[in-house]
Amino acid sequence: MTAGEASGRGPRARMVFSAAQLLRRGGVGATGMRDVVEHARAPRGSLQHYFPGGKEQLVNEAVEWAGQYAAGRVARFVAGLPEPTPSGLFAAMVRQWTDELARAGETSGCPVAAAVVDRADTSESTRTAAAAAFATWTGPLAGALTDMGVPAARAEALATVMISAVEGALLIARAERDVRALTTVARELGPLLDGAVVRH
Amino acid sequence: MTAGEASGRGPRARMVFSAAQLLRRGGVGATGMRDVVEHARAPRGSLQHYFPGGKEQLVNEAVEWAGQYAAGRVARFVAGLPEPTPSGLFAAMVRQWTDELARAGETSGCPVAAAVVDRADTSESTRTAAAAAFATWTGPLAGALTDMGVPAARAEALATVMISAVEGALLIARAERDVRALTTVARELGPLLDGAVVRH
DNA sequence: GGCCGTCTATGACGGCTGTCATAGTAGCGG
DNA sequence: CCGCTACTATGACAGCCGTCATAGACGGCC
Structure with a gap:
């Protein structure tokens, strides 16, 4: 999700990417359309052309992109x-x-979390997009767990635990500007996760 | 954190309470000063009197209040x-x-999480207030665990795990408008937490 | 009564926001 | 050269925001 991923693609994709990037910093409210255009080095006129649905559409696509990105990772x-x-x-x-x-100084958070915090109660479509993003992230994660020997019945539940712990710890880590919470959940949850593997 | 807690206190405390309440819904950006005043049924002129530090101060105090509330629970x-x-x-x-x-319809989130997402990179004082809120929450939680027989060395780590899991699952639950993620982490993490208790 | 500190009332200001209207350019098939 | 589509440029608009300046109300205390 660092720089470099933006080049090569068209302006439209760059704007979605930039929106996701900016969402991570200050949430939806602090992310202006003009900021997105500037960050993406895209023409401002392209906004109403590619995103006739306005900011809501742009945010939704940024959230969708983030979900696919996480799934790919x-x-x-x-x-x-x-x-x-x-x-x-x-x-x-x-x-x-x-x-x-x-x-x-890099303390950016998760764009999906930002969308939920700022828009879950306001925009139904954004809330749905966030739920979909979590789902597309959970899917491959649960799949990977089953490949490692975790029973299918528990794999999805543990995937939810993993995502919850990461998101929550990231919140604390940003507040503390320290990795403590993140490393703590990794250490404490490790045995639980490995304990779900059934030998064969 | 429901209604009723606001009555009886002075206007100042009501505004802090209302700010926390509104932060849970739409984050910092969507929470206007005029909204807070109206929600608290407080005089608008009191804003610059009680909170000369402006919105930043109000948000910080709301976050602090939320931390103390969570600790008390x-x-x-x-x-x-x-x-x-x-x-x-x-x-x-x-x-x-x-x-x-x-x-x-109640899908409000955690005010501390909202403050982190929206202001962690912008306002140093708000970031610090959020870190303090997590700390005042973690303290009693770790204390309760040690009282239950969890070794002091692990109690704080497990408290961090609990808060992380709750915050993250709450994010997912709001997106899905479903308690699934919350009940899942409660079920999956239970054995891990109880396993840390040493019999005597 | 006169003074003062605490609190409230209200209107205004500049700045930023998302959105829109309108016009313009580039390229291409005919 | 025309016409069409895709894309870009730019200025304007109404609305909301946080903040501030200014003035007024209220009550106690000398």
Whole structure:
């Protein structure tokens, strides 16, 4: 989700990407349409052309993009694991945030969380988009767990636990400007996750 | 955190309470000063009198209030438990949210989370206030765990896990407008929490 | 009565917001 | 050259925001 992913794509995709990026910082309220255009280095006139639904549509697509991004990372994390264990996968998910937090001043959060906090009660479509984003994230995550030997019945529940813990710990970590909460949940939840694996 | 807690106190306290209430709905951006005044049924002129620091001060105090409120609930939850176990305490914390979600349309979130999402990168004082709120919540929670037999070394870590899980699951629950994520983390984390108790 | 500190009332100001109306350009098939 | 579509440019608009300036009310205390 760092810079560099924006180049090469068209203006439309860049705007969605930039919107997601800015949502992570100050939420929906602090993310102006003009800011998105400038961040994406896109023409302002393209806004009403590509997003006739206005800010709501842009936010929704940014949330959708974030969900797909998170889902895609799951497979990459599994591939990068020396041996595929649930605790290892969870640690990798957490490490993505601790690494970003370790880089100077970077304390951005999750765009989906921002959308929920700012718009869940206001925009039904945004609320739905956020729910869909969580679902597209949970799917591959639960799939990875079952591949590691977690019974299908528990895999989805544990995937929800993993996402909840990461999102919540990220909130605390941003407030404290410290990775403590993130590393804590990774350490404490590891045994629980690995304990769900059934040997065969 | 429901209605009724506002009456009897002075206008100043009512405004802080109302600010926290409104923060839960739409975050900082959607919470206007005029909205707070109206919700608190307080005179508008009192704003610049009681909160010369402006909106930032009001938000910070609302966050601080929320932290103290959450801390106070911990003791009440423990007192209401038939037998004091970590899983029982966690279930009680979760139930507060599921109950509220079950009531029609109520999908408000946590004011501290809202402050973090919207202001963590903007206002240093608000970020600090949020970190303090989490700390005043974690303290009594860890204390309750040690009283139940959890070693002091792990109690604080598990308290962080509990808060992270609740905050994250609440995010998902608001998006889905369903208690699923909340009940899931309560069920899955119960054994882990109780397993930390050492018999004597 | 005169003074003062505490609190309230109200209108105004500049700035920013999302959105829209309108016009313009580029490229391409005919 | 025309016409059409896709895209861009730009200025304006109404509305809301947080903040401030100014003035008034109320009550106690010398």
